[in-house]
């Protein structure tokens with residue numbers, strides 16, 4: 001509870017005593033590259049394989065003459081959009097970006113780079129953290145959209161390669177009774193998760209004290225705490241928006 | 244001149260500074276000495292405003308930095324340069340960007356002028372042709388020099404150095420000490436150096452303040468430090484054999 005209070009106070013400091021707007025734009029663009037572009041590879045790999053696996057497993061579970069083939073891809077599509085892309089990729093994202101943010105800020109703290117900024121009168125939390133959070137909230141939803149596409153494409157490739165269902169049925173299923181709200185839901189989740197990952201990791205890194213060992217611990221804590229927060233938020237959002 | 248008045252600071256109920264008053268004189272190298280863990284860095288952080296004292300205040304040429312309004316604090320910050328123990332260069336910026344950074348954030352100087360000033364400062368600390376090197380590519384001694392260049396780039400009135408020669412070999416330590424002293428005299432800066440190195444005390448200790456477990460036990464200069472009656476100071480000064488032999 002005390003930690004939560006400290007976290008909220010920390011979020012408050014992000015919006016006080018800011019630098020000029022141009023500085024933030026530049027910093028945010030730099031962060032976008034770090035957060036988004038550098039995550040493309042891992043997101044691509046994970047998404048394509050996830051789509052492939054889900055397609056195979058769904059087909060395996062739906063062996064019944066009464067269920068038409070296109071239901072397989074329909075299930076793949078709904079799982080991808082509702083859960084796999086926003087949530088599973090968020091866990092991957094926490095491992096990649098969260099640990100990176102915490103490690104970077106933790107190192108800056110113990111090597112007194114943060115003190116150096118503050119001596120110059122810069123609000124270090126706002127200067128270092130705000131661009132990361134904004135960049136995360138810009139880039140992660142894009143990664144989710146990309147991931148959803150790749151996931152379904154991975155499934156398509158698998159069905160072509162293995163012949164579980166025909167390409168025609170696969171596409172038919174993907175389009176069948178498509179609920180647009182699901183995409184909005186996925187994007188809402190993406191915004192929330194990206195905020196959680198960036199802010200929790202920044203908080204863990206920013207308040208590191210000690211040495212290299214503690215930086216490592218801060219990185220680990222950033223990932224575990226982000227994952228827990230993601231899963232909690234996932235449940236709450238599902239209750240709130242789908243129930 | 245900087246005056247620290249009755250500075251007290253505790254962390255989690257542990258008293259680190261127990262009411263320290265000291266003045267640091269203009270145009271001189273003022274040293275804060277004492278063994279590790281006595282609160283030297285904490286005192287320095289209180290003086291530059293990285294830590295807010297529980298009691299007491301700090302005057303910069305009569306201006307109350309601790310209780311002053313934002314505008315005054317910003318003004319004083321512009322006049323402060325600081326060299327950190329591990330140099331604290333920004334990893335993601337090269338040497339030139341590091342040195343230029345304080346001008347980027349605190350002034351509206353056009354780029355050409357900034358570059359000129361950066362090159363002047365780098366030259367002043369004895370570095371040339373390193374502008375595009377990253378901090379990870381240069382030696383510890385060079386990092387300290389870059390740190391000094393960054394600290395003086397805005398023409399500070401006050402220069403603070405936390406253990407400027409920690410992690411350096413004895414010879415490089417002396418050149419860094421000398422550089423700090425030269426800059427202090429050349430630009431008539433109020434310089435405060437935290438150190439536990441007796442070599443520095445002898446070389447550049449124009450004014451020396453001795454801390455022991457959060458108290459100031461002695462003040463003087465390198466000229467009379469060997470003649471003090473304070474037992475803790477003598478233990479510190481004559482810790483190594485060479486000093487004992489000299490005595």
Ligand SMILES: Nc1ncnc2c1ncn2[C@@H]1O[C@H](COP(=O)(O)OP(=O)(O)O)[C@@H](O)[C@H]1O
Nearest residue numbers: 254255259277278279280281282283284285286
């Ligand atoms: N931010 C902090 N929180 C808690 N304790 C601190 C903090 N900074 C320093 N201390 C404690 O204050 C004491 C003095 O530290 P310091 O001023 O760094 O010593 P030194 O004289 O070696 O520079 C140490 O015991 C240290 O553990």
Ligand SMILES: [Mg+2]
Nearest residue numbers: 283284405406
């Ligand atoms: Mg220290």
